[in-house]
Amino acid sequence: MKCPLCKGTMERGETTLPFELGADRVVVVKHVPALTCQQCGDYFVELDVTKRVEKFVAVATKDGLTLGFLDYQQAA
Numbered sequence: 242m243k244c245p246l247c248k249g250t251m252e253r254g255e256t257t258l259p260f261e262l263g264a265d266r267v268v269v270v271k272h273v274p275a276l277t278c279q280q281c282g283d284y285f286v287e288l289d290v291t292k293r294v295e296k297f298v299a300v301a302t303k304d305g306l307t308l309g310f311l312d313y314q315q316a317a
């Protein structure tokens with residue numbers, strides 16, 4: 242697939258997704274599989290991956306986590 246912004250080549254890689262869950266709750270998910278543009282660095286995360294990340298974040302933050310890092314590889 243081509244980058245929607247610059248038409249550059251998108252390649253499989255990983256990205257880091259920050260999730261804001263409110264004013265004082267931020268969770269960053271590392272190692273999320275994504276298509277990354279080799280030219281401008283824009284990325285595209287597939288829908289099933291996004292859904293899995295959201296579920297993962299929801300479970301992790303149930304324990305009262307307000308700030309932290311999660312690793313996608315541990316959710317899979």
Ligand SMILES: [Zn+2]
Nearest residue numbers: 244247278281
């Ligand atoms: Zn691009």
